[in-house]
Amino acid sequence: MASATKRPKKRSANIAIVRRDDCTGCEACIVFCPVDCIDLIEAPENPAEKYVLIDKETCIGCVLCARYCPWDSIDMVVREPFEQRAELVFM
Numbered sequence: 674m675a676s677a678t679k680r681p682k683k684r685s686a687n688i689a690i691v692r693r694d695d696c697t698g699c700e701a702c703i704v705f706c707p708v709d710c711i712d713l714i715e716a717p718e719n720p721a722e723k724y725v726l727i728d729k730e731t732c733i734g735c736v737l738c739a740r741y742c743p744w745d746s747i748d749m750v751v752r753e754p755f756e757q758r759a760e761l762v763f764m
């Protein structure tokens with residue numbers, strides 16, 4: 674029997690990013706994310722301040738987090754130009 678060739682997973686065209694300054698750490702987005710790619714983080718400079726980070730490799734761009742964020746602190750962006758800008762920033 675021929676073995677199926679494993680194809681690389683197709684990545685979504687869009688991803689969610691959080692505007693940290695607007696995030697209250699309420700965790701509503703975490704509940705809605707179907708792929709569990711949102712983590713609650715404590716600010717290193719102040720552990721009482723919490724916000725979320727989204728794993729852009731796992732995000733499928735479903736928009737649920739952005740739709741249900743009560744503080745409107747999540748933006749959907751086109752993945753490739755965002756990653757190119759991020760590379761320029763983080764190099």
Ligand code: SF4
Pocket residue numbers: 688689705706707708709710711727731732733734735736737738739
């Ligand atoms: S867009 Fe969807 S997959 Fe991506 S972080 Fe938001 S809820 Fe999760």
Ligand code: SF4
Pocket residue numbers: 691695696697698699700701702703724725741742743744745746747
């Ligand atoms: S729902 Fe909005 S405010 Fe609440 S943790 Fe997520 S991004 Fe932050």
